[in-house]
Structures are given as C-alpha cells and as structure tokens.
Amino acid sequence: MSFFPPSLETLIDKFAALPGIGKKSAQRLAFHVLSLPDGEAESFALAIMDAKTSVHCCPVCQNLTDGEICSVCSDSRRERSVICVVAEPRDVLSFERSREYKGLYHVLHGVMSPMNHIGPDDLKISELITRVAEGEVREVIMATNPDTEGDTTAMYISRLVKPFSVKVSRLAYGIPVGSNLEYADDATLSRALEGRREM
Numbered sequence: 001m002s003f004f005p006p007s008l009e010t011l012i013d014k015f016a017a018l019p020g021i022g023k024k025s026a027q028r029l030a031f032h033v034l035s036l037p038d039g040e041a042e043s044f045a046l047a048i049m050d051a052k053t054s055v056h057c058c059p060v061c062q063n064l065t066d067g068e069i070c071s072v073c074s075d076s077r078r079e080r081s082v083i084c085v086v087a088e089p090r091d092v093l094s095f096e097r098s099r100e101y102k103g104l105y106h107v108l109h110g111v112m113s114p115m116n117h118i119g120p121d122d123l124k125i126s127e128l129i130t131r132v133a134e135g136e137v138r139e140v141i142m143a144t145n146p147d148t149e150g151d152t153t154a155m156y157i158s159r160l161v162k163p164f165s166v167k168v169s170r171l172a173y174g175i176p177v178g179s180n181l182e183y184a185d186d187a188t189l190s191r192a193l194e195g196r197r198e199m
Contacts, residue, residue, distance in 0.1 A: 081138040
C-alpha cells in the first residue's frame with residue numbers, strides 16, 4: 001500500500017532509478033523538489049530538458065558537448081598526435097583538473113563487460129580506430145580503470161591499434177601519494193613495482 005500520491009511515488013521512483021540513489025535518498029530529493037517555489041521547480045525541470053536536447057556526443061572524440069565539436073577538439077593548442085582513451089565523460093574532467101595532460105581524448109562510453117552483455121560493438125571503439133587510421137596519431141594512452149573490465153577493454157583496443165604502428169601505453173598504477181605502504185594490498189604493490197621508473 002502506498003502512503004504517497006501516485007505522482008509523488010512516480011517522482012520518487014524516477015530519482016531512485018538514478019545511479020547511487022537509494023529509496024531514502026530518492027524520497028528526500030522528491031520532497032525537496034516539492035518544497036521548491038514554482039519558479040525554481042520549473043527552472044529545474046527546464047534545465048533537465050535543455051541538457052537532454054542540447055548535449056550530444058562530439059563527432060571527433062565522443063565527449064559530451066553542446067557545440068559542433070567539443071572545446072578540447074577545437075583547441076588548436078592541444079597535442080593532436082596523442083589520444084587518451086577513457087571510459088566515461090567524467091574521466092575527461094579528472095584529467096583536465098590536473099592540468100598536466102595536453103593531448104586529445106576519446107570517450108568509449110563504457111567498458112567491455114560480458115557479465116552485463118556489453119561488447120566492443122556497444123562502445124565507441126570503431127570511432128577510435130577511424131581516428132588512428134587517419135595517420136596523425138603517434139600514441140594512444142589507455143586510461144580505463146585498473147579492474148577486470150578496464151584491463152580487458154585496454155588489451156582489446158591495444159591489439160586493434162598496434163597494426164597502425166602506434167605506441168600504446170597504459171597509465172601507471174601503484175601507491176597513492178601520501179598513503180602508507182602497510183595499508184597497500186598485494187595487487188597495488190605489484191603494480192607499483194612493475195611501473196617503477198629510474199630516478
């Protein structure tokens with residue numbers, strides 16, 4: 001038996017369908033939206049609709065944009081011979097915050113996951129191969145997460161781009177800055193040793 005009006009239950013269900021939002025959080029969000037003044041609630045709804053209609057994938061790198069191509073691809077100062085391959089658009093933001101990377105990106109929109117029925121054809125891999133085949137790319141940096149799906153995806157793409165005589169590298173993984181060795185797990189220590197470099 002429902003304690004709330006059907007329209008409120010629907011709103012709660014919509015919030016609960018979002019990733020990382022449980023039933024209690026969905027209820028809090030729904031009640032907050034109901035408490036908003038009419039103008040703010042309408043503005044919130046319009047922001048969702050505006051983003052949904054104006055944001056699309058950049059035809060070059062597949063990152064999200066509301067322009068013809070994204071700001072990174074249109075920036076003539078970027079190093080065009082290096083492509084950093086990431087799983088999701090939010091990963092681009094992580095790299096951009098560091099202000100260290102000056103190349104281009106390619107967003108896969110996921111990783112290969114047989115358990116979730118996600119294969120190569122479900123990702124933006126063919127678009128990456130097309131970019132590499134054009135001949136301007138010297139290096140592809142695989143920046144997928146260091147887990148089973150991320151590693152599988154990185155290995156698969158590596159095999160596809162190697163015939164184009166392109167250097168394929170993987171992000172180094174190891175001990176986080178400021179952490180203590182005694183708390184590092186075996187896999188992390190192993191990766192740290194493999195990725196060591198000369199001082």
